[in-house]
Amino acid sequence: MSFTNNLDTDCHQRIRANTTKWSNNIGDYSMIAAIGKGSFGQVFKAVHKSADNNNNNNNHRTNWSSEDCHQRQQQQYCAIKSIDKKSSPNLGKILTEVSIHLRLKNDNILQLFNVIEDNQSVYLVLELCSGGTLGQLIQKYGGVKHYNNKNKKTTPPTMTTTTTNGLDNRIVQPVLDYRLISTIMKQLCNGLDYLHRNAIVHRDLNLNNILIVRSFDCVGELAIKIADFGLAIDLNTNSLQHLTKPHRDDHVMPVPIGTTICGTPGFISPEVWSQMQTVSAKSDIFSLGSILFSCIAGYTPKGALDLSNFSTIACDLICRLLAPDPNDRPTIDDIVKHQLIVGPLQTQRLHPISKITDSLELNINGDGSVFIRFKKKCQTIQVSPDGLNVVIASTGGSSGGGGCSGGQQQIKQKVYNYYSLPQNEWKKYNYAQKFVQLVRAKTPKVTVYPKNDDKSNNNNNNEYILKSSLMENSDFEVTIFNSTTNESKKVLINDFMNNNNNNNTLKLAKFGQRVKQLYEFCLKTEKDFQNSGDRSGIDCFPITFGRKSKIKSDSSTTTLSPSQISSQILRSIQIDGIGEASQLSNGVFNVCFTDGSTLSFQSDSEVPVIFYPTNGVEKRYRKNDLLPDFVKQKLALLPQIVNKLKESQQ
Template sequence: MDSNCDEEEFGESINEYELRKEIGVGSFGRVFEAVCITNKKQCAVKVIDIRKANLDKVDRINAEISVHLRLKHENICELYAVFQDSLNVYLVLELCWGTLSDFLKMAIDYNHTALRPNINILNVNSDSQLTKHRHSVKKSGDIIKTAFTKHILPFATIRRIIKQICTGLHYLHRNNIIHRDLNLKNVLLKLNPFEKQDFIVKIADFGLAFDTKYDHVPRDIFKRFPKGKTICGTPGYISPEVWSQDGVSTASDVFSVGSLLYALVTGVTPRGELDLHGMHPFLSDLIGKLLKSEPSKRITVDDVMSHPLIVGHLLTTRLSPICKLTKSLQLMLTEEGDVKILFLKSHSTIEVSGVNDKVVVCSKNKSSTFTLESLPECHWKKLIYVWRFVDLLKSRNAKVIFHLHENNIVRCAIRGNLTVVKCCLMENNTFEVTFLNTRSEKFTLNSQLLKSRDDERLMALVKKYRENCIEIEQRMKKFEDESGVNSFPVIIGKKPKHKNLGGGYTSDFSITVDGIGSVSLKSDGVFKVQFHDGSIITTGDKTPITFQSPVGETKRFKSNDVLPKYVLQKLALVPKAIEELRKKSLLKS
């Protein structure tokens, strides 16, 4: 077997290592803390006894080595060298402080004196809450109902762990590797988390890893394991499709992340039907999306990284300011990116920052400030309103727009011949494709509307364009991070010219004008200006002026009516808004 050496080479014989103490047992082997005599570096040596190994075990050892040798990433435990003798195979690995399981056990038992100096990485007062949690677990058949009043670890610690696991998984999946055995014992911490709050998380133990392309795996290893259809992994972390032997995919690892997150919050692995009642909405939402029984409905690793629990706040930086009014709510996204909702019946408000975790709740002339984590349960419903409003805005704002030429035709058995006109990757990561059919009728399908009954060629086409747009987003995000230049939305290709609709106007075009609000042009030639305070004016060549106040009161004015002063003030801003619209849409006066 070949070795993979660091710049300071590690020894290629067990005689070149001083084994100090056993620190763990991995799949098919024992692990020792060691020092390489050659370069004086600390390391871990995994010793695998091959004398008792059957063919399957030898295959798995070879598969683990073949996969692990080519991995190089900050969140992957590094394999420095591989060698063997007549008794054992030896894997020289990066030495880490301990496992996530070790950390969680110590966190639960945080009253240990060694933890007291750095107690801020744990949730103080969680001992009594944890006792309540343990007494509240009631088993009824396969259903476990749990009252969650406090999570063991603070959001910041959970965020750091899950974010790094997902970063490592993203690297693995990009290289066609499915881990298949993510659990608390196979996730390591490089440094002592009680001493270093900037600890690094490492994914380890690739004994069950699966290479979806087989390109780097020795011949015949996977012949007896077609398409990963074997039950493997650790109970409590295994996805339903693996249990039922329906195959394995990157979504199987995502399910394991959900089990890890659940364990970090509760101290136990999920079993049976989950009842997440009483858990913070950010936690329950992410856990629920990770543990979906159907792989296709699970959240992706990329989406996990943009979830507010992992980001630490609501992401509103690329959304335009807006104000909306319903019968019971006034919803506003400010210029600063903050989200504010006024509940008209109770005369209470909640304001959530778009740049940090600050939350301000006002009611009955009383104002209280919280963090997202410390927000009392009585205000969680208000937070959910804010979150849904932001998600709605994200679903209507594109971050990547891809215009295509007219010759891009797909032939579908169900829908007939379709021309792909435009692809959009939205801010909430849904994907939309706009088509023209043979009757020149335009329609849009998004990733949530496409069903399995749709033509396979159409599904494959949408998948291909979605992957292209995601790659564009990732490249531009990297450029944005390195340059500090705001690069979104990204528009690629030239928008095709559409036929004019009465008066030389283009259908449903909208922009945002600084200091005014949003202005749009409807297909019937009517201009609509929505101001930052929530008021709206609509007007056109043959249309009377309509004014809607911020509270929803609507008035219509004919050409000979005397306009109130407040309407005149708003109307004075309309010409500027229309002119900006004309410039950006290239309309002729």
């Protein structure tokens, strides 16, 4: 049987597209070391000699970018899975695996580059992951060697739970840190979402089939890939009725698959164990529950599970994922929105801010803690800057109802850890979380002021990119200035990339490649400085590139004469440790602080204080307004600034 000749046209097209990088001749690969062994073959770390020769031919190049170097290195090494034709009882099954795997391309799916065949073997040229498996990572950090005996009879896990409130020393400490578990689960959900959208069910998701891209030492970024599609099925080709629109959720129809139990004990869903002859994407969701349990407990679930010592939030998600009825299991969207996966809030680098509504008082304090008062319920929640420590306080309220004012009230206070927060308190915490997310969306992390020649390089000389900012929540915002109208517009690149054709995104589309260059530069800068900061212990953000240019009108508009300019700005100086200060002829003092915020003060105005925090949202304060502490701290520097300005005049 010729294996590769039986691949369909689409598979051959994908192989041909990859042959520019990966040779079709197995002699062009050198096997370096065996890194895995299965029933019908081995997996080797290999070097692609053709790519290596190409690299040698290019050694005279001196203009390698960092991206070129990365691709050059990645193209040299690969993993090769060698399958012995004679030993393999079912090449048709392997053909199905290859047909599915060749179609897949996702950041969290191991990529299959090429399929090579000779008289004895079939070779799969795969992406190389050098960090081992998730099971090995769990063992490294204290986990018990996971159960993986496919011949031993076992049953799907069942659960017993108890409710745990407050801080409890009996709560089991996870083998992997909860933040790391959240990172792993998000990437698994991304990979599964891609599979399920394409009507693919993996059916054998376990600790051995989740690969770590590179060696991980608890510092830096962990990246994972879903591997081994030997038991995967395509719902479209296996079903009696093709799906009109493949979908990742409940609309994926169960399909007949025979009566063979497949998968890894401890990760197999009840519907597969009971040989119901049906499977859906919800079978993979069950496996996620077993993986989550393993990351926390350090071993594979089997038999009856006692979750009584698990944290409240972890217990809730595990129970949902391992629900016996597939219809009761959450969707991918539900999982990524769960408290455990979202994780605790973070206020690092966020400036103090206060917001008051009819029912809420919301604050990020100077120390980074978050405080929210629920006026009608007479309750407050205070969360530490890292989001882990939660204090919820309540009062008895005043007699007659209608608020919390009046009379001496007894305060009841409870202290929790985030992961042990009772479910009935999650809603309060969500208010704090959403408030922080809104502030993060307005707080720049990486800011770039492009060169002035951006204006002359575009076809719309009255418009140019004034500033671009990667925000703390990963939004990317571009500010476009129109010199004719003297107005600026802020546009989120998220809308632009999703082709939301409103007026602002149409403006952004005019700048095309330049916007993408700025976006990619900010993303790469964030990654590089984050990795550097993780290893050095230094917080490198926020970062600003370039200088904020003064907005000037076109020559067609009225220009200011030197005498007019001098009549507006009396003097301007740079003050060490404070920033740039200027005094205007109308009595206004402007201070641009080193942290990026700006203060404008005019004593005889109805609005004497105007403050521009680094997120760019203007705050105006009238004479009788209560000033926040962070504004008071800035104002306290004003006498020193005025004296410096006076000294500069002498």
